[in-house]
Amino acid sequence: MPKLRRRRTQPPAPKPRPRSYYLVAGVPLDEEMDCLRALPVFADGPLAERRPQLKVRRASTRPNRLGFAVPSQFRLSVTAYPGIRAGDVLETLLHELVHLHVGRAREAHGWHGPTFKRVLNQAMRQAYDLTMPTPRATLHGPYAEAIENLLGETAKRASGEPFLRSRG
Secondary structure (H helix, E strand, C coil): CCCCEEEECCCCCCCCHHHHHHHEEEEEEEHHHHHHCCCCHHHHCHHEEEEEEEEECCCCCCCCEEEEHHHHHHHHEEEEECCCCCCHHCCCHHHHHHHHHCCCCCCCCCCCCCCHHHHHHHHHHHHCCCCCCCCCCCCHHHHHHHHHHHEHHHHHHHCCCHHHHHHH
16 A cells, blocks of 8 residues: 655744844844845845844853854854854854855865855955955954944944944
C-alpha cells in the first residue's frame, strides 16, 4: 500500500513584538534594519526583496558574539548587554546584514574575507558616511568607535528615531 504524503504547512507567522523588544541603546533595531536594507550596496541581493527575521538576545554580561547571521535561514540576531552603546548596536546590525547579503564567499576566510570587508566598508560609507581604511581585523569595534564619534549628540540617541533616517 502506498504511503500518503503529508502536505507541508508553513509555520504560523510570528506574533508582532512590542516596540521595546527592538529598542537597544536608544536604537530601534527593526526600523534601522529597514532603512539599512534600502542601501544601494544591497540593491542586487535578497535584502532588497525581503525582510530578514531579527531577534534581540539579552545577556547579563558582554558576550563573545555580539551578533550572528544565518544566511540559510535568512535571520540575524543582535545581543543587548549592559553598557552597550548605540555605535556598538549599529555596527553589529550592519555587520550581520552584510553576512546575509554576501553569505560565505568562495575565498580564503569565506565569512570575513576580502569580499565581506569590501562590502561592509561600502555599506558603512553609504549608511553612516564613514570613510576610513578597511580594518584588518573583523572584530567588532572600529566602526562602532567611528559611529559613536558621529553620534556625539545624545539627543539623536534619545530620539528613538532610526539613526540612518535622522541623518537624511
